[in-house]
Amino acid sequence: MGPVALLVQKFGGTSVGDPERMRAVAAHVARTVRDGNQVVVVISAMGKETDDLLRIAAEVSETRPGREMDMLVTAGERKAMALLCMAIADTGIEAESFTGSQAGFLTDSTYRNAKIVDVKPSRVVEALAAGRVAVVGGAQGVSPEANVTFLGRGGSDTTAVALAHALGADSCELYTDVTGVFTTDPRIVPNARKMEKISFDELLEMTANGCPKPAMRSVEFARTHGVDLHVRSAFTWETGTIVTKEDDTMEQAIVSAVVHDADEAKVTIGGVADRPGIAALMFRALADSNINVDLIVQNTSDHGVTDISFTVPHSELDAALAICEQHTADIGATRVKGDPAIARVSVVGAGMKSHPGVAATVFETLAANDINIEMIATSAIRVSCVVAEADVQRAVVALHDAFGLADGPVYVD
Numbered sequence: 001m002g003p004v005a006l007l008v009q010k011f012g013g014t015s016v017g018d019p020e021r022m023r024a025v026a027a028h029v030a031r032t033v034r035d036g037n038q039v040v041v042v043i044s045a046m047g048k049e050t051d052d053l054l055r056i057a058a059e060v061s062e063t064r065p066g067r068e069m070d071m072l073v074t075a076g077e078r079k080a081m082a083l084l085c086m087a088i089a090d091t092g093i094e095a096e097s098f099t100g101s102q103a104g105f106l107t108d109s110t111y112r113n114a115k116i117v118d119v120k121p122s123r124v125v126e127a128l129a130a131g132r133v134a135v136v137g138g139a140q141g142v143s144p145e146a147n148v149t150f151l152g153r154g155g156s157d158t159t160a161v162a163l164a165h166a167l168g169a170d171s172c173e174l175y176t177d178v179t180g181v182f183t184t185d186p187r188i189v190p191n192a193r194k195m196e197k198i199s200f201d202e203l204l205e206m207t208a209n210g211c212p213k214p215a216m217r218s219v220e221f222a223r224t225h226g227v228d229l230h231v232r233s234a235f236t237w238e239t240g241t242i243v244t245k246e247d248d249t250m251e252q253a254i255v256s257a258v259v260h261d262a263d264e265a266k267v268t269i270g271g272v273a274d275r276p277g278i279a280a281l282m283f284r285a286l287a288d289s290n291i292n293v294d295l296i297v298q299n300t301s302d303h304g305v306t307d308i309s310f311t312v313p314h315s316e317l318d319a320a321l322a323i324c325e326q327h328t329a330d331i332g333a334t335r336v337k338g339d340p341a342i343a344r345v346s347v348v349g350a351g352m353k354s355h356p357g358v359a360a361t362v363f364e365t366l367a368a369n370d371i372n373i374e375m376i377a378t379s380a381i382r383v384s385c386v387v388a389e390a391d392v393q394r395a396v397v398a399l400h401d402a403f404g405l406a407d408g409p410v411y412v413d
């Protein structure tokens, strides 16, 4: 009898946070194998080890060369994968660990945030053929110069999806500490509901706007290559959320989720001359310095001058302000101001494409809660508002309630 299925199972840091959790994961892998499946595991560093490694590096060094940082942070996954193989061996099943390089993850040389160029998992295939479980260290690969590279924070999700694609796996299961993808962050809204199913497009909007799970790059990869995902719990093992392509038979929820992102800061350039080329000059200068500008708003001009505001990640605020100040004379600006205490709240739903009134309900809900909107942005399936950081949790709770998300989705007729 051939195998039932080829499964990629990825376990996040909390799922393998201590020896007991390691053994629980090993038992689950063993169960899956005994049911007749072939299993490839992708593992993250235990608990908060990646954070700890980054912290100690900051204490040891000011320069922190990229090559050495990647060698350091990938060590967390390397320890975890060996430990998991030992725990699996105790169940009587053979398992073999592989670094990203050994598993055939070829990347570029962008240390700290390397991109996957190709996946050639011949050693993983051999291990499976020999009846073993393959355990692959997440978030790592090897550069053309044969240096170890790190795929960036949350990179283990990307490892899992890319491996599932390269192996033609039947399913890519992302195990975590919640039971699936929720209608909003369950830490903020206790009655947030686990979704049974969500489309790639909606999940991509969620992850691009603050939902930490799964990592955005992994969702992009899954969408591009059509790798269905199953986000589920490594604690209760119950069925989680299926992420798949939207098809005609899938009912479209008007609003599926509310997400928020507190990692935002706002820059306002005031008194800018209202003539062609000003925005071009400013945003070219920001782009050339690799500043990730997100939401941009320009006011209607008044007497030939206007204000331009935009958001950047917190960590890029100081650099963005410095660049704007360098260019104030060129663009005729009178002032540059930074505000780190903002956050973005967004509602996402495929059904809003054909259902008017979602934006109006968002604005009414925020108004009823006395929350001021500083900026607004939309896509076909998202409405986002920038609000004061102090108001964002209240905004999430109010919007989740206003769209009745705890009770189940409202579908487009």
Ligand code: ADP
Pocket: 011, 012, 013, 014, 015, 044, 175, 176, 177, 178, 180, 181, 182, 183, 184, 185, 186, 187, 211, 212, 213
């Ligand atoms: P892992 O370590 O397993 O890769 P993370 O810790 O990065 O996972 O992310 C999981 C956490 O994301 C959960 O504990 C949950 O609190 C949080 N989270 C925030 N928003 C959501 C959401 N909409 N759905 C599911 N989880 C969410």
Ligand code: ASP
Pocket: 012, 013, 044, 045, 050, 051, 076, 138, 139, 152, 153, 154, 155, 156, 157
């Ligand atoms: N351990 C790494 C991190 O915490 C990679 C991952 O788990 O995805 O970002």
Ligand code: MG
Pocket: 012, 013, 014
């Ligand atoms: Mg985590």
